[in-house]
Amino acid sequence: MRMSELSARSAVPVATIKFYLREGMLTRGEATSATRAEYGEEHVARLRLIAALAEVRGLPLARVRDILALVDAPLDDPIQAMGRAVGALPPYVVPDPDDAYPRAQAALEALGLAFEPRFAAVAQLESAIAAVESAGLPWDEEVVRRYADPMIRVAADEVAPVGGMTVNDAIAYAVLGTALYEPILLALRRLAHHHLLATGRVRARRAGDGSSGHG
Amino acid sequence: MRMSELSARSAVPVATIKFYLREGMLTRGEATSATRAEYGEEHVARLRLIAALAEVRGLPLARVRDILALVDAPLDDPIQAMGRAVGALPPYVVPDPDDAYPRAQAALEALGLAFEPRFAAVAQLESAIAAVESAGLPWDEEVVRRYADPMIRVAADEVAPVGGMTVNDAIAYAVLGTALYEPILLALRRLAHHHLLATGRVRARRAGDGSSGHG
Numbered sequence: 001m002r003m004s005e006l007s008a009r010s011a012v013p014v015a016t017i018k019f020y021l022r023e024g025m026l027t028r029g030e031a032t033s034a035t036r037a038e039y040g041e042e043h044v045a046r047l048r049l050i051a052a053l054a055e056v057r058g059l060p061l062a063r064v065r066d067i068l069a070l071v072d073a074p075l076d077d078p079i080q081a082m083g084r085a086v087g088a089l090p091p092y093v094v095p096d097p098d099d100a101y102p103r104a105q106a107a108l109e110a111l112g113l114a115f116e117p118r119f120a121a122v123a124q125l126e127s128a129i130a131a132v133e134s135a136g137l138p139w140d141e142e143v144v145r146r147y148a149d150p151m152i153r154v155a156a157d158e159v160a161p162v163g164g165m166t167v168n169d170a171i172a173y174a175v176l177g178t179a180l181y182e183p184i185l186l187a188l189r190r191l192a193h194h195h196l197l198a199t200g201r202v203r204a205r206r207a208g209d210g211s212s213g214h215g
Numbered sequence: 216m217r218m219s220e221l222s223a224r225s226a227v228p229v230a231t232i233k234f235y236l237r238e239g240m241l242t243r244g245e246a247t248s249a250t251r252a253e254y255g256e257e258h259v260a261r262l263r264l265i266a267a268l269a270e271v272r273g274l275p276l277a278r279v280r281d282i283l284a285l286v287d288a289p290l291d292d293p294i295q296a297m298g299r300a301v302g303a304l305p306p307y308v309v310p311d312p313d314d315a316y317p318r319a320q321a322a323l324e325a326l327g328l329a330f331e332p333r334f335a336a337v338a339q340l341e342s343a344i345a346a347v348e349s350a351g352l353p354w355d356e357e358v359v360r361r362y363a364d365p366m367i368r369v370a371a372d373e374v375a376p377v378g379g380m381t382v383n384d385a386i387a388y389a390v391l392g393t394a395l396y397e398p399i400l401l402a403l404r405r406l407a408h409h410h411l412l413a414t415g416r417v418r419a420r421r422a423g424d425g426s427s428g429h430g
Contacts, residue, residue, distance in 0.1 A: 045349075045351070048349035048350075049349055049350050051346075051349065052345075052346035052347075052349040052350050053346075055342075055346075056306055056308075056342050056343060056345070056346035057306070057346070058305050058306055058307070078412055078419060079409070079412045079413055082405075082408060082409060082412060083409070086405050086409075090273050091271055091272070091273055091398055092273070104402075108406065113406055113407065113410045114409070114410050114413055114414065116409070116413070119406070119409050120405075121402045121405035121406045121409065122406070124398065124401075124402040124405070125399070125402035125403065125406065127270075127271050127398075128271060128395070128398035128399045128402050129399065130267075130271070131266075131267035131268075131270075131271035131272070131395050131398065132267075132395050132396065132399065134260075134263035134264055134266065134267040135263075135264050135267050135391045135395050136260070137388070137391055137392055137395060137396070146369060146372050146373070147369065147396065147399050147400050147403055148403050148407075150365030150366075150368065150369055151365075151400060151403040151404040151407050152403075152407045153365065154361060154362065154365055154404060154407075155404055155407030155408045155410075155411060156407070156411060157361050158361070158408070159408060159411045159412065162412075162418070162419050163418065163419070163420075164420070165419045165420065166419060166420055167419045167420070169419070170419030171419075173352070174408070174412075176350045176352055177352055178405065178408065180343070180346050180347050180350050180352060181347065181352070181362065182401055182404075183306055183339065183342075183343035183346070184340070184343045184344065184347065184362050185362050185366060185400065185401075185404070186339075186397055186400075186401075187319075187336045187339040187340035187343050188340065188362050188363050188366040188367075189366040189369060189370055189397075189400070190297075190301050190335075190336035190339070190393065191323065191328055191334070191336045191337070191340065192328065192363075192366050192367045192369075192370035192371070193297060193370045193373070193374060193389070193393065194294070194297060194298070194301075194329070194331070194334050194336065195328045195329050195370075196370060196371060196374045197293055197294045197297060197374065197377075197389075198294055198329055198331070199329065202374045202375065202377050202378055203377070203378065204293060204377050204378070204380050204381060204382045204384070204385035204386075205378075205379070205380065205381050205382070
C-alpha cells in the first residue's frame with residue numbers, strides 16, 4: 001500500500017508517519033520509484049504498537065523508542081532486557097547512588113524475593129512505599145502481602161509461556177507485556193472497587209446517624 | 216514553625232510553598248504578624264502528600280489539585296468521589312460519546328462486574344485491551360481471569376476497612392489509596408518477574424542449541 005493508505009489504515013497522519021521514519025521507529029517501505037514506497041501489514045502493526053505505547057501508556061516518545069529498540073534488537077539476556085524495559089516505564093525515579101533502599105529491601109526480604117538494588121523496580125518500590133507512608137496510608141506486613149502475593153502469582157502465570165519461546169520472542173513478549181498489561185491490571189482494580197461500592201457491599205458510616213443513605 | 220523551617224522539614228523550596236499557597240493547595244499558616252505566619256505538622260504532612268502525588272505518581276499539578284479537592288471537600292457520595300479520582304489518574308482516555316466500549320463490556324460481563332460506561336475506568340479498560348491486541352499479545356478469557364481474579368480479591372481487602380470509617384475518611388482513603396497503591400502493585404509485579412527470570416525458574420530456548428546459557 002502507499003503511504004496515504006497506510007495513514008488511512010492506521011489513523012496516523014502522514015506527517016507523523018514521516019517523523020517515525022526519520023526517527024528510525026518505523027522501517028522504510030520498499031521503494032517502487034524515486035518518490036514512492038510500498039508499505040505492508042507489518043507497517044500497520046508497527047504504527048498500532050507505537051500508538052499503544054505512546055497513547056495508552058502515555059509514554060514520552062524517547063521511552064517508546066527505547067522499548068522499540070529492545071524489541072527490535074534484543075540483548076542476548078532477557079533479564080537485562082527486562083531491566084531496561086522497566087527503566088523505560090514510569091515512575092522515573094532517580095537511583096540512590098548508595099543503592100540504599102531500606103523500605104524496598106525490608107519488603108523484599110520479608111517476601112523472600114531477590115533484592116538487587118540496580119534493578120530499576122527496586123528504586124520504584126522504595127519511592128512508592130515512601131509515598132504511601134507520606135499519605136498516612138497503611139503499610140505493614142499484612143499490606144505488603146496483600147499486594148505481593150497476587151502479583152507473584154500473576155507474574156508466574158505471565159512468565160510461564162517464556163519457556164516455550166526463543167530468546168528473541170521471549171524478550172519481545174516480556175518487554176511489551178510489562179508495559180501493556182499494567183493498564184489492564186489497574187483498570188480492573190478500579191472497576192472492582194467501583195463494583196464493590198456501587199453494589200453496596202461496602203458502605204462507610206454516615207457520621208451521626210449510622211445509616212449510609214446509599215441503599 | 217516559620218516558612219523557612221517548613222521548607223527545610225519538607226525539602227520543598229520556599230518558592231514552591233508560596234506557589235501552593237497561592238493555588239490553594241496548602242492552607243495558610245496562622246498569621247503572627249503582618250509578614251509572618253506559623254506553620255504546623257499538618258503543613259508538613261500536606262507537602263509530603265503533594266510530593267507523593269506529583270513526584271511518585273508523576274501526576275500533572277492540575278490533577279494533583281483535583282485529588283486534593285476530593286480529599287478536602289468530599290462529595291456526599293463515595294462512589295462519585297471514586298469516579299472523579301479515577302478520572303484524575305492516567306491513562307487519560309477521551310470518552311466515547313456513544314458509551315460504546317465493546318471490549319471492556321465483554322470482559323466485565325464475563326466477570327460478572329457492573330458495566331457502567333460513564334465510570335472512567337471502563338474507557339481506560341477498553342483502551343488498555345485495544346493496546347494489548349495491537350501489540351499482538353494474548354487476550355482471551357483465561358488472560359482476563361489471570362488479571363481480574365487477583366484484582367477483585369485485592370479490591371475486596373482494600374475496601375473492607377471502609378465499613379468502619381466515616382464517609383469523609385472513607386473518601387480520603389479511597390481516593391489516596393487508588394492513586395498510591397498502584398505504583399506498589401506495579402513495582403511488585405516487575406520485581407516478581409525479575410525474581411523468576413533471575414533465579415532461572417523460567418528460561419527461553421536459545422535458537423538452535425536448546426540450552427539457555429544462563430545457569
